[in-house]
Amino acid sequence: MTTSKFSKYWTLITILLVAIIAISSIVLWSRYSRSQPIEVSIPTAQELPGEIYIGGAVSNPGFYSLKADDTIEALIQAAGGTTNADLSWLKLYIPQTGEEEQPQKINLNRAEAWLLEALPGIGETRAQDIIDYRQQNGPFNNINELIKVEGIGTATYEKIKHLITVAD
Numbered sequence: 001m002t003t004s005k006f007s008k009y010w011t012l013i014t015i016l017l018v019a020i021i022a023i024s025s026i027v028l029w030s031r032y033s034r035s036q037p038i039e040v041s042i043p044t045a046q047e048l049p050g051e052i053y054i055g056g057a058v059s060n061p062g063f064y065s066l067k068a069d070d071t072i073e074a075l076i077q078a079a080g081g082t083t084n085a086d087l088s089w090l091k092l093y094i095p096q097t098g099e100e101e102q103p104q105k106i107n108l109n110r111a112e113a114w115l116l117e118a119l120p121g122i123g124e125t126r127a128q129d130i131i132d133y134r135q136q137n138g139p140f141n142n143i144n145e146l147i148k149v150e151g152i153g154t155a156t157y158e159k160i161k162h163l164i165t166v167a168d
Contacts, residue, residue: 053104054078057085062104105165108146109139119163121156140166 052075055061059080066075072090076082106115108130116127126149133149134140143164147157 056091057083059083105163105167108143108164108166109134119160121159122152126151126156142166 050066051063052066053061053063054075058076059082061079064075064078106119108116113124113127113131116122116130117124122130129149129151130146137148140146143161143166144157145166146152146160146164147154
């Protein structure tokens with residue numbers, strides 16, 4: 001009988017130890033998971049007023065306001081989130097004093113009507129014409145194709161050619 005009692009206790013102790021190890025492993029794994037965002041804050045001692053350009057695999061590349069307590073995650077969300085991004089590698093470019101800033105370009109193949117309307121000389125009707133053209137003919141291969149859209153002539157194209165792109 002003593003062997004039987006010893007065997008029952010030994011089985012109970014073994015099950016308890018396995019449960020403790022399993023629960024501890026799960027807790028440790030959840031605390032050190034790679035999916036946790038890395039927070040990068042800009043120190044307030046070196047206040048960086050102005051804007052930051054966010055480009056690449058984001059939904060809405062462009063210039064965004066920069067505050068001292070902004071995180072990379074907050075900035076990416078301000079740009080509409082990522083599309084097909086590899087977040088294990090990020091690039092930060094700091095221009096030299098006097099370096100000319102490039103304006104945000106609007107992608108003719110992806111822009112919605114409200115964004116196209118922001119272009120000089122493009123109103124609600126022309127914006128819809130651009131969208132209709134790309135739906136009927138597929139994506140623009142180059143910005144010069146814009147003059148094939150009804151109602152957009154050379155004069156309008158010349159005003160906006162530095163503000164548009166067809167790049168993905």
